Amino acid sequence: MKLLAYPFDSGYILKKKKSIKRELLENDNLITKKIALLSGSTIGVTKDILEIFLLNEGIKPIFFEGDYNRFYEEAVFDYKEIAEFNPDIIYIHTTVKNVIDFPKVGLKKGESEKLVNEEMKRYIQVWESLKNNIGCSVILNTFEYSPYRVMGNMEAYHDNGSIRYINSLNQVIIEYARENSGFYINDLNYQAASYGLYNWFDHSVYYLYKYPFAMNAIPMVCHNISNIIKSLFGKNKKALVVDLDNTLWGGVIGDDGVENIELGVETPKGMVFSEIQRYIKKIMELGVSLSVCSKNELSNAKKGFDHPANELNVEDFTVFKANWDNKNLNIKDIASEINIMDDSIVFIDDNPAERQLVREGLPNVMVPELDEPERYIDIIDKSGFFEITNLSEDDKKRNEYYRNERRRIETQKGFNDYTSYLESLNMSSEICAFNNQNIERVVQLINKTNQFNLTTLRRTKSDIEKYIKDLNAITICATLDDKFGSNGIVSCMIASINDDAMEINLWVMSCRVFKRELENAIFDRLVLECISRGIYKIIGKYYVTKKNNYVSKLYETLGFSIIEEDEDHSIWELNISDDYAKKNKIIEVNINGQK
Amino acid sequence: MDRNEIFNEVIAIFRDVFDDDSLEVVESTSSKDIEDWDSLEHINLILAMENKFQVKFVLDEVALLNNVGEMVDLIKPKVNENE
Numbered sequence: 001m002k003l004l005a006y007p008f009d010s011g012y013i014l015k016k017k018k019s020i021k022r023e024l025l026e027n028d029n030l031i032t033k034k035i036a037l038l039s040g041s042t043i044g045v046t047k048d049i050l051e052i053f054l055l056n057e058g059i060k061p062i063f064f065e066g067d068y069n070r071f072y073e074e075a076v077f078d079y080k081e082i083a084e085f086n087p088d089i090i091y092i093h094t095t096v097k098n099v100i101d102f103p104k105v106g107l108k109k110g111e112s113e114k115l116v117n118e119e120m121k122r123y124i125q126v127w128e129s130l131k132n133n134i135g136c137s138v139i140l141n142t143f144e145y146s147p148y149r150v151m152g153n154m155e156a157y158h159d160n161g162s163i164r165y166i167n168s169l170n171q172v173i174i175e176y177a178r179e180n181s182g183f184y185i186n187d188l189n190y191q192a193a194s195y196g197l198y199n200w201f202d203h204s205v206y207y208l209y210k211y212p213f214a215m216n217a218i219p220m221v222c223h224n225i226s227n228i229i230k231s232l233f234g235k236n237k238k239a240l241v242v243d244l245d246n247t248l249w250g251g252v253i254g255d256d257g258v259e260n261i262e263l264g265v266e267t268p269k270g271m272v273f274s275e276i277q278r279y280i281k282k283i284m285e286l287g288v289s290l291s292v293c294s295k296n297e298l299s300n301a302k303k304g305f306d307h308p309a310n311e312l313n314v315e316d317f318t319v320f321k322a323n324w325d326n327k328n329l330n331i332k333d334i335a336s337e338i339n340i341m342d343d344s345i346v347f348i349d350d351n352p353a354e355r356q357l358v359r360e361g362l363p364n365v366m367v368p369e370l371d372e373p374e375r376y377i378d379i380i381d382k383s384g385f386f387e388i389t390n391l392s393e394d395d396k397k398r399n400e401y402y403r404n405e406r407r408r409i410e411t412q413k414g415f416n417d418y419t420s421y422l423e424s425l426n427m428s429s430e431i432c433a434f435n436n437q438n439i440e441r442v443v444q445l446i447n448k449t450n451q452f453n454l455t456t457l458r459r460t461k462s463d464i465e466k467y468i469k470d471l472n473a474i475t476i477c478a479t480l481d482d483k484f485g486s487n488g489i490v491s492c493m494i495a496s497i498n499d500d501a502m503e504i505n506l507w508v509m510s511c512r513v514f515k516r517e518l519e520n521a522i523f524d525r526l527v528l529e530c531i532s533r534g535i536y537k538i539i540g541k542y543y544v545t546k547k548n549n550y551v552s553k554l555y556e557t558l559g560f561s562i563i564e565e566d567e568d569h570s571i572w573e574l575n576i577s578d579d580y581a582k583k584n585k586i587i588e589v590n591i592n593g594q595k
Numbered sequence: 596m597d598r599n600e601i602f603n604e605v606i607a608i609f610r611d612v613f614d615d616d617s618l619e620v621v622e623s624t625s626s627k628d629i630e631d632w633d634s635l636e637h638i639n640l641i642l643a644m645e646n647k648f649q650v651k652f653v654l655d656e657v658a659l660l661n662n663v664g665e666m667v668d669l670i671k672p673k674v675n676e677n678e
Contacts, residue, residue, distance in 0.1 A: 011642070011643065011646030011647075014639060014642055014643065014646075015608065015611045015612055015639065015642075015643040015646070016611055016614075017639075018612070018613070018614035019611070019614045022614065044635040045635065045638065045639065203654075204651075204652070204653065204654045204657065205638065207654060208638075208654065208657055209634070209638055211638070215638065215642045216642070216646070
């Protein structure tokens with residue numbers, strides 16, 4: 001929804017929250033998630049606004065709302081109530097108003113460190129209790145700085161300074177989140193700074209209603225929390241498509257020529273575009289695929305990258321579209337060439353008419369409203385399209401995978417017969433159970449895969465850790481390498497024993513490796529695991545979503561018979577025997593890590 | 596801005612906040628007359644007025660905002676100060 005896109009009008013969102021919610025609920029493609037909000041202060045409006053931002057991401061929250069300022073008691077003593085609610089996410093809404101004790105000026109050296117431990121003891125109790133008794137993902141706030149400084153600037157560095165103290169408290173929070181999987185930080189301290197502390201504190205709403213910060217800051221905070229949550233549920237954007245003229249450099253390459261475009265330190269505008277390119281390069285390094293969509297002659301467009309001040313180069317782009325076709329058509333092609341859904345794409349263009357065309361032609365593509373080039377970065381950055389909650393080794397290599405895929409497509413053109421093409425790839429796969437080394441990637445793959453996804457069961461890291469320990473569960477993940485390079489882990493399966501059968505609870509595969517027959521190799525592994533456990537029946541389920549039609553006939557292809565079907569789902573069954581003939585004949589499989 | 600203009604803007608805010616385009620709002624309308632007007636929505640009303648008229652209510656004033664007429668009376672001098 002456009003009015004929820006950054007930069008948004010907070011006052012308008014707060015005023016119209018009821019009608020906004022009504023409109024967002026009309027979307028019939030929402031996933032439901034349970035979210036427990038634990039309170040350090042009044043939470044009412046925060047809950048309503050968080051709901052709106054989550055609905056905007058396609059997530060319909062069911063809330064558990066903790067009592068006013070009872071986060072400690074509820075987490076440590078009354079956790080059974082939270083456990084019964086069985087949340088997917090817990091958010092603890094604490095702020096600097098919850099800090100009980102600040103160091104007094106007269107404390108001896110070292111005593112304020114003791115006070116830090118004293119203060120944080122009860123938070124650690126809260127986190128430990130949630131970790132041990134609930135085990136879902138938990139979002140924590142850092143503390144923002146206090147509104148007053150008795151000692152002035154010395155509060156930042158005196159032994160007993162309040163600013164130094166808050167930094168020490170935050171360090172405890174940060175270290176905990178770094179060391180404990182499933183704990184994520186909503187950096188309230190940064191948000192308050194970004195909002196401006198002077199405006200952040202609204203003393204009358206605090207004394208009247210115990211709202212810890214200005215009401216108008218609530219949408220910004222909720223937008224941040226919702227970005228973390230949507231990222232955890234795999235709703236991050238995967239690709240950035242950029243225009244060239246006046247987006248990556250100043251001027252028009254076709255008219256001005258490479259020597260006259262504005263880029264680099266010579267002009268103010270040139271510096272702006274260099275900074276934009278540096279920022280986009282950093283996005284790319286997170287594993288976001290980068291493509292060009294420009295109205296230009298291809299040769300002219302590429303010439304722009306001959307300018308010595310470029311931070312990006314032609315090889316950085318997965319797909320390079322420079323032609324005179326409508327941009328919505330080009331972006332549609334880009335999506336299909338990278339093999340991602342159009343709702344995973346962000347498109348950046350300085351031209352309002354092009355933006356409008358893409359918005360109308362491809363309503364699922366995110367097209368942020370841009371104004372002046374010096375504000376582009378701020379808008380892309382604060383929109384939170386690429387909010388990271390989990391950065392795997394795989395992310396850093398993703399652009400290499402995309403490039404290899406382009407080379408494969410080129411090779412395929414030389415073959416008339418698809419099987420001989422597959423054979424020519426010299427594919428090999430390492431298949432193993434989930435473990436501590438691959439868990440980050442497993443979690444990510446499970447949560448972000450939409451097309452090859454049979455049950456759309458999303459799972460957090462803590463859930464996956466439980467499956468690893470569960471002796472009734474089989475976990476399988478597979479890599480796929482070929483002569484063009486490695487693809488990393490590209491498929492995961494979880495199956496568990498249900499009566500006398502093995503039921504496939506979850507099976508996902510990255511769109512990177514579709515049509516490579518890897519599913520056969522994985523299925524072979526499942527069958528062997530079943531036989532070794534004396535199980536001879538396998539059940540597979542397919543739940544229909546808007547995006548997973550690709551696998552609607554997967555079980556049929558694997559030889560299953562259908563036993564139940566309606567418009568929302570189908571259930572399939574296969575009986576196996578000890579003389580099972582392996583389906584995979586093309587990929588060389590290495591089996592590791594037997595459970 | 597005269598009193599009537601402010602009153603009409605206040606009515607519009609009530610209709611937005613309660614998401615009801617046909618909501619009847621008169622000078623004497625108070626929280627007893629609107630079912631959804633609880634403490635949470637009260638803050639939203641005040642905030643929407645502060646944002647709309649670019650004014651700030653001080654602590655002592657918020658307690659006085661019991662009905663629509665009183666709200667308009669409090670806003671009017673502040674708006675005129677800004678003009």
